[in-house]
Amino acid sequence: MTLDVTLRAATAADYDSIAAVIDDWWGRPVSHALPRLFLDHFHATSTIAEADGDLAGFLIGFLSPSLPDAAYIHFVGVHPDHRRSGLARLLYERFFELAAADSRTVVRAVTAPVNERSIAFHCALGFTVSDPVPGYDGPGDVKVRFERPLP
């Protein structure tokens, strides 16, 4: 399968097209985890993938303002028709490059422990995976942390 997509920096205006599809792409309600502020304020370090002008995927990430060594990936989505195409890897690699260009030395992300596909994907990309952390995003929540050094 060839990867016939174009990548570009996101803009604040991309929020609406992302918010319109993510519940469908995930197959469950997830839009509460992506309020508009993430596109308004982190679009310059976020990426939109398009195929024939349609949204094929996206990565929302930022360079940590408070931790000068760190970059953080908050949300990544790939259209069901474009899964297993290498697009998610491409989105991550673009983020690694822009984070390294700003002298960031570590990229972090989190997911729920049940999300085995995400854990396998991050391992394959060179992230370490923590044990589950109880109370991570508040009482009752559990997450695993991903961390990957940047060259």
Add this chain to the structure above:
Amino acid sequence: MTLDVTLRAATAADYDSIAAVIDDWWGRPVSHALPRLFLDHFHATSTIAEADGDLAGFLIGFLSPSLPDAAYIHFVGVHPDHRRSGLARLLYERFFELAAADSRTVVRAVTAPVNERSIAFHCALGFTVSDPVPGYDGPGDVKVRFERPLP
């Protein structure tokens, strides 16, 4: 009523004490709106208020990485025992000062239109209030935008 609190910059470690109380302070589940990433990555521009060593209030805000003129306030809470004391105003004024010190010229925030107390508070602090924006934080969501110039 005198204001016997001390203000300090937040640290990432403050997340747990905030997450432990916010549902109680709001009287409804709100902790989903404050994942740990906000303290991990924006603590340097966030403020903790303490009274006798206990959490009395907090403001979570950041200087927009993608919009060099803008600063954004995401979440502000005051302990029920400290309401109507002027503490929220103090937290906002500290944020205005640190944003202005970084040459930011506008502070933004949002709330739900039903949140009349928040709207009145922001008006009193010099924010303009937009009409309700349908679909603001995703399909079905409605918010009003607050905006205040900085000197």
